[in-house]
Amino acid sequence: MKFTFIDLFAGIGGIRIAFEQNGGKCxxxxxxxxxxQKMYEANFGEKPFGDITKINADDIPDHDILTGGFPCQAxxxxxxxxxxxxxxxxxFFDVERILKAKQPKAFLLENVKRLVSHDKGRTFKVILQxxxxxxxxxxxxxxxxLDFGVPQKxxxxxxVGFKENYPFEFPTNGQKTKKLKDILEPDDKxxxxxxxxxxxxxxxxxxxKEQGKKQPDFLSVWHENKSGNIGIHPFSCALRANGSYNxxxxxxxxxxxxREMLRLQGFPNSFKIVVSDTQVRKQAGNSVVxxxxxxxxxxxxxxxxxxxxxxxxxxxMFKIISKTKNNNKVLDDSLIYA
Numbered sequence: 001m002k003f004t005f006i007d008l009f010a011g012i013g014g015i016r017i018a019f020e021q022n023g024g025k026c027x028x029x030x031x032x033x034x035x036x037q038k039m040y041e042a043n044f045g046e047k048p049f050g051d052i053t054k055i056n057a058d059d060i061p062d063h064d065i066l067t068g069g070f071p072c073q074a075x076x077x078x079x080x081x082x083x084x085x086x087x088x089x090x091x092f093f094d095v096e097r098i099l100k101a102k103q104p105k106a107f108l109l110e111n112v113k114r115l116v117s118h119d120k121g122r123t124f125k126v127i128l129q130x131x132x133x134x135x136x137x138x139x140x141x142x143x144x145x146l147d148f149g150v151p152q153k154x155x156x157x158x159x160v161g162f163k164e165n166y167p168f169e170f171p172t173n174g175q176k177t178k179k180l181k182d183i184l185e186p187d188d189k190x191x192x193x194x195x196x197x198x199x200x201x202x203x204x205x206x207x208x209k210e211q212g213k214k215q216p217d218f219l220s221v222w223h224e225n226k227s228g229n230i231g232i233h234p235f236s237c238a239l240r241a242n243g244s245y246n247x248x249x250x251x252x253x254x255x256x257x258x259r260e261m262l263r264l265q266g267f268p269n270s271f272k273i274v275v276s277d278t279q280v281r282k283q284a285g286n287s288v289v290x291x292x293x294x295x296x297x298x299x300x301x302x303x304x305x306x307x308x309x310x311x312x313x314x315x316x317m318f319k320i321i322s323k324t325k326n327n328n329k330v331l332d333d334s335l336i337y338a
Contacts, residue, residue, distance in 0.1 A: 001301050006030075006060060006104075008068035008095065010048050012039040012283045014265060015067045015110070018293035022301055027061040035279040042274040052094045057101035065300070066107040069288055070095055092127060099134050106300060107131075109159040110288055113142050116157060127159075136161035141170040148174035149291035151183060151235040152264045156288070158296055165310070168303035174295035180219045180234060183263045184250060195254040204230070205252055215252060222249040236264050241285035258284065266290030 006028040007016045016026050031037055031048035041047040049055055070092050099107060116124050131138050138161045145154035148171075160168065196204070204222070205215065208230050216232055223237040224230050224247045231237070236248060236256070245255050256264075258280035262271060265287045273280055 001305060003064040003301070004061070005065040005067055006063045006098075007048075008052060008066065008098070009070050009091070010040060011036050011069065011287050013044055014267070014288040014290050015069060015108070015293055016044065017267070018288070018290050019065070019067060019297050021294045022297045024065070024297075027063055030055060035275045036283055038275055039273070039279075039283060042272045052091065057098045060098060060102060062102060062104075064105050066095070066099060066102070066104045067109075068095055068107075069110040069286075092130075096130050096134065099131075099136075103163070105164075106160070106162045106304065107136070108293070108296065108300065110293070111157050111159075113155045113157055116142070131159070131161055136163060137165050139168055139170065143170065143292055143296070145238075145289035145292055146177060146235060147172065147292075148289055148295055149177055150264055150266050150289055151178055151180050152238065152289065153233075153235055154238040154289055156292075158292075160296065160300060162300075162304065164304075164308035166303040166308055167306055168300065171295045171299050174291050180221065180236070184219065184260055185257065187253065190254060190257060194257055196249065196252075201253065204249065208232070208252075220251055221256075222252055223247060224249075239264060239285040241282045245281050261285070262287075266292075266294075 001023060003024050004027045005019050005024045007013065007019075007026050008030050010016060010029045010031040011033075013029075016029070020026065026044075029040070029044075029046065029048040030050070030052045031040060032051050037048050037050075095107075095109065115127075128138060128140070138159065140157060140159045142155050142157050145152045145156075158170070160170075162168065204224075207228075208215065208222075211230060213230070213232060218234055220232050220234055221236045222230055222232050239248075239261055248256055250256060258273060258277050259269070261281060261284035262273075263269070265284055266289055267284075267287075275283075
């Protein structure tokens with residue numbers, strides 16, 4: 001199925017790669033951050049347009065699918081959670097503006113899991129009702145990167161909408177998950193700058209001993225949470241824009257390299273790195289799990305290839321099923337009828 005799409009809040013192009021893998025043609029890209037623009041241009045041969053708030057919707061080409069990982073920091077724990085009070089949070093309404101003007105057949109949006117519970121659910125309700133008001137059948141679900149081919153526990157909400165009532169269902173998993181050994185380079189090939197100092201290495205090993213844990217005999221990534229507890233896993237916890245380098249440690253010895261971080265998000269080894277390590281760490285932390293988006297995009301296209309279901313009566317509601325587990329809310333699949 002041939003189709004066109006636009007790539008908003010594009011970052012370094014993770015969503016673009018996923019949709020191109022399904023046969024799509026990108027006809028417009030927007031990204032504000034200059035280092036991201038530089039990486040994007042090096043890998044796709046075109047420089048994204050800048051500030052989306054200054055782009056007239058009429059100047060954007062017609063397209064079949066709108067995609068965008070609209071800024072998540074405004075809704076994340078790390079980013080102070082100001083939501084629509086943060087200018088990054090209001091960028092969602094530029095998505096609304098473009099959807100209203102261009103009326104694409106479908107859209108895919110990605111954001112942090114905490115978007116669902118932000119401001120006691122009111123923020124998410126505004127988003128869903130806004131999309132519903134534009135005439136879209138809206139589906140949403142939290143999906144984990146571990147289920148879609150990468151050894152990274154990365155839970156993100158995916159919001160999908162269609163102009164027709166297609167029989168869409170979110171996939172529950174994708175390709176076989178790679179192991180850390182498929183992602184990480186041997187230590188003897190890693191630049192010394194990524195290794196912990198002798199002092200810090202001894203300190204962190206002493207701390208896991210204090211916490212009653214042993215250094216494992218398997219390849220692992222150690223994750224230190226905000227309370228100081230150190231988890232030892234055969235996968236990586238979620239990359240963050242500015243913190244991953246400090247709180248994720250390979251085998252208690254070293255930090256992740258920029259290339260390893262990109263691999264954890266599903267970027268191919270051929271993806272060019274043309275900016276500093278600091279910028280790549282930020283970009284990888286802000287990116288998407290490419291195999292997950294690719295699988296959802298495939299499900300979208302399969303649904304759009306079928307006959308639409310009968311139009312259902314309008315309901316003005318959204319459903320959140322909450323389950324208590326580690327004090328987190330878990331979002332179930334849901335549909336809002338236009």
